[in-house]
Amino acid sequence: MANPKATPQRSDWQRNHERLVATAAALVAREGAQVSLEEIAREAGVGSATLHRHFASRQALLEEVFRDEVERLRLRARELAAGDPRTGLVTWLEELTISAVNTRGLPASLAAGAGAGPSAGDTCHAVMREATVTLTDRALAAAAVRPGVSPDDLLALVEAVAQATEGDPPTALRLLGLALDGIRP
Amino acid sequence: MANPKATPQRSDWQRNHERLVATAAALVAREGAQVSLEEIAREAGVGSATLHRHFASRQALLEEVFRDEVERLRLRARELAAGDPRTGLVTWLEELTISAVNTRGLPASLAAGAGAGPSAGDTCHAVMREATVTLTDRALAAAAVRPGVSPDDLLALVEAVAQATEGDPPTALRLLGLALDGIRP
DNA sequence: CCAACATATGGGGTGGCCCTCCGGTTGTCC
DNA sequence: GGACAACCGGAGGGCCACCCCATATGTTGG
Numbered sequence: 001m002a003n004p005k006a007t008p009q010r011s012d013w014q015r016n017h018e019r020l021v022a023t024a025a026a027l028v029a030r031e032g033a034q035v036s037l038e039e040i041a042r043e044a045g046v047g048s049a050t051l052h053r054h055f056a057s058r059q060a061l062l063e064e065v066f067r068d069e070v071e072r073l074r075l076r077a078r079e080l081a082a083g084d085p086r087t088g089l090v091t092w093l094e095e096l097t098i099s100a101v102n103t104r105g106l107p108a109s110l111a112a113g114a115g116a117g118p119s120a121g122d123t124c125h126a127v128m129r130e131a132t133v134t135l136t137d138r139a140l141a142a143a144a145v146r147p148g149v150s151p152d153d154l155l156a157l158v159e160a161v162a163q164a165t166e167g168d169p170p171t172a173l174r175l176l177g178l179a180l181d182g183i184r185p
Numbered sequence: 186m187a188n189p190k191a192t193p194q195r196s197d198w199q200r201n202h203e204r205l206v207a208t209a210a211a212l213v214a215r216e217g218a219q220v221s222l223e224e225i226a227r228e229a230g231v232g233s234a235t236l237h238r239h240f241a242s243r244q245a246l247l248e249e250v251f252r253d254e255v256e257r258l259r260l261r262a263r264e265l266a267a268g269d270p271r272t273g274l275v276t277w278l279e280e281l282t283i284s285a286v287n288t289r290g291l292p293a294s295l296a297a298g299a300g301a302g303p304s305a306g307d308t309c310h311a312v313m314r315e316a317t318v319t320l321t322d323r324a325l326a327a328a329a330v331r332p333g334v335s336p337d338d339l340l341a342l343v344e345a346v347a348q349a350t351e352g353d354p355p356t357a358l359r360l361l362g363l364a365l366d367g368i369r370p
Numbered sequence: 371c372c373a374a375c376a377t378a379t380g381g382g383g384t385g386g387c388c389c390t391c392c393g394g395t396t397g398t399c400c
Numbered sequence: 401g402g403a404c405a406a407c408c409g410g411a412g413g414g415c416c417a418c419c420c421c422a423t424a425t426g427t428t429g430g
Contacts (some may be wrong), residue, residue, distance in 0.1 A: 010425085010426050012375060052417080196397070198397095235409095
């Protein structure tokens with residue numbers, strides 16, 4: 001289902017693909033991650049069969065919808081990896097939380113990827129995980145956080161908080177703060 | 186929709202009601218909180234209309250399914266309120282987390298009640314909230330936790346963790362531990 | 371420029387879900 | 401044991417995910 005660059009699809013394929021992702025982005029932002037797939041297809045002006053042919057699952061569609069935002073976060077993590085290890089990690093977790101809470105459907109998409117193990121490397125969750133591992137390891141190495149803290153646990157916590165407080169950034173940050181006070185050395 | 190003791194329902198009503206709750210409990214335990222309501226009705230041997238007449242919503246049905254477990258937890262909180270304030274609160278949060286993670290569908294049910302405000306006083310969430318408020322206030326009064334900690338935040342965190350780690354108690358407790366280390370004075 | 375063909379499309383069908391209406395049934399109370 | 405309110409469940413409407421296959425359309429070699 002993914003698009004191997006080796007065999008470029010027909011132009012209408014690409015057109016419909018972009019249409020679908022754009023429409024999905026708009027509808028997910030307005031109605032959440034569980035929008036009707038048929039509505040997306042209808043709004044995009046294609047048959048529902050086409051949507052299913054382009055995306056094997058709702059999750060596959062969401063992965064593409066959030067690709068840009070995830071990329072933005074990935075680059076941000078790169079930046080943060082250049083500064084202070086402690087504040088870098090904390091800022092990363094905060095910004096990730098804010099993004100997830102403010103981006104309708106993202107928490108669901110991240111959580112969905114979490115259970116899948118390390119199978120597919122390009123899921124939203126996998127990218128966020130790699131960033132979190134890097135920043136956590138740096139903080140651990142600098143003794144900036146209590147030893148034994150696991151990046152997977154941190155990410156799981158952020159995802160849990162984001163999913164539970166979708167649309168309410170202040171609460172999300174309060175809950176995250178509660179948790180973060182536990183990582184002092 | 187609740188059963189005011191003043192006008193006892195007909196015997197078949199009561200029979201079907203118990204059947205439905207029992208069947209729902211079994212199916213929710215096996216398949217999770219989003220089981221098909223029609224399947225519950227089918228398995229219970231009643232028409233789907235009857236199920237909808239007895240329970241205005243899926244949530245209403247779940248509330249009854251979990252009534253016993255919630256009552257057990259409530260009594261447990263009472264016990265804990267007699268001991269050390271610090272360990273009482275911590276133990277409560279841990280046991281609540283364990284129960285929620287091990288009881289399929291409970292996290293969803295708790296979370297669903299969370300957004301509803303203080304309208305209905307007998308929801309699962311409301312009961313757990315009252316217990317958590319009591320124990321947290323005690324701990325705050327004894328300066329056993331950092332001031333400013335909110336029982337609602339603690340409960341929200343437990344519910345978030347429980348929902349995100351449903352069926353995986355070790356992870357749930359690790360995440361809770363991460364958060365709990367933040368409540369030292 | 372055009373034919374032939376792989377690639378892609380979408381209407382319509384299947385089966386499932388939630389929820390409601392309404393004709394029929396069953397407890398209950400006098 | 402009859403009358404009446406309470407209760408039941410099959411059937412149907414609206415919506416959804418997913419799939420099949422006859423049709424259309426980009427693409428490419430002559």
